[in-house]
Amino acid sequence: MFLNTVLLSLIVFVRYLCFAGGLYYLCYVWKRSAWQSKRIATEPPSLKVMRHEFKYSVISSVIFGFMGAWMYDLWQKGNTLIYLDFSKYGLAYAVFSLFVMMLIHDTYFYWTHRLLHIPWFYKKMHRVHHSSPNPSPWAAFCFHPIEAFIESFYMPIIVFTVPAHPAVVIIFLMLMTVLGVINHLGYELYPAVFHRNKFLQGIISATNHSVHHRFNRFNYALYFTWWDDLMRTRYLLDKTVLRKAGKVGIDSELHDLTGLTPVTEDGNSFESKFPSLHIEF
Ligand SMILES: [Zn+2]
Numbered sequence: 001m002f003l004n005t006v007l008l009s010l011i012v013f014v015r016y017l018c019f020a021g022g023l024y025y026l027c028y029v030w031k032r033s034a035w036q037s038k039r040i041a042t043e044p045p046s047l048k049v050m051r052h053e054f055k056y057s058v059i060s061s062v063i064f065g066f067m068g069a070w071m072y073d074l075w076q077k078g079n080t081l082i083y084l085d086f087s088k089y090g091l092a093y094a095v096f097s098l099f100v101m102m103l104i105h106d107t108y109f110y111w112t113h114r115l116l117h118i119p120w121f122y123k124k125m126h127r128v129h130h131s132s133p134n135p136s137p138w139a140a141f142c143f144h145p146i147e148a149f150i151e152s153f154y155m156p157i158i159v160f161t162v163p164a165h166p167a168v169v170i171i172f173l174m175l176m177t178v179l180g181v182i183n184h185l186g187y188e189l190y191p192a193v194f195h196r197n198k199f200l201q202g203i204i205s206a207t208n209h210s211v212h213h214r215f216n217r218f219n220y221a222l223y224f225t226w227w228d229d230l231m232r233t234r235y236l237l238d239k240t241v242l243r244k245a246g247k248v249g250i251d252s253e254l255h256d257l258t259g260l261t262p263v264t265e266d267g268n269s270f271e272s273k274f275p276s277l278h279i280e281f
C-alpha cells in the first residue's frame, strides 16, 4: 500500500503538472496577447498566489494518491464493482457509467462545498482554496489537507456503487483534473455557443467558477450547473463585467453592477483576510 501510494501520488501530481502547466503556458505565455479578449481577470494571478496554490496542490496529490492506493487495494481484494471484461456491459454502458460518475462526484462536491462555506469550516479549511479572487490554473488541487481528504471520498462512493471499467475510471480522473484546471484558468476558452445553448449552459466554465472566487459564494458545483440551478445558488456574470475582478479600485463599480460585494485581494495579507463571507443556508 505504501509503494502504491507513492506511485499513485506521483501519477496524480504529474497529471496535474501537465494539465495546469500546459494550460498555463498556452494562456499566460504563448497566447498571452492573442487571447486578451478571452481573459476573465484584468491582472494575471500574482506569483505569491500561484506559489500558494502549487504548494497545497502538491500535498493534495499525495492525499489523492493515498485514496487511489486504498481503492486499488479494495479492488484487488474483490470489494469493489470494478470489472475487467469490457464486453460484459459494452460501450454504451461505459459512456453512461462515465456520466454517472461525474454526476455522483458533482453532487458530492456541491454539498461538501456548501458545507465548507459555513464560516467555521471556511476559516479552518476552505479559505486555503480561496486564496485569491483571481485564481490561476494551479488552483485546481489547492485544498487544505483535510478538505482534500474529504473531497477524495467521492472515490469509495463511486467504486462501491457504479460498475466501472478501469479505462473509464482513468478517463474520468483525467476529465476531473482538466476540468478543475479549466475552472480556474482565468480565461474563457469555451466558444460563445456554450453560453447561448440551453444544454451547453449546463457545463461549468471558467467564467462560472470565477464568480465563485470573486464573491465567495454562488456556483458551488464542479462539472454541471444543475445543483446550483436547483438550489438557486447559480449566478452568472458576463466576463466583461467579471474582468473588473482583477482591477483594484473598481469594486464599487462591480458592486453597482451586481448589487454584491466582491472580495478584494490584500496583497500583504491575503492568507488572513477574507472579508466577504456569505452563506446561503
Ligand atoms: Zn468555495
Ligand SMILES: [Zn+2]
Pocket: 129, 135, 139, 184, 209, 213
Ligand atoms: Zn475554485
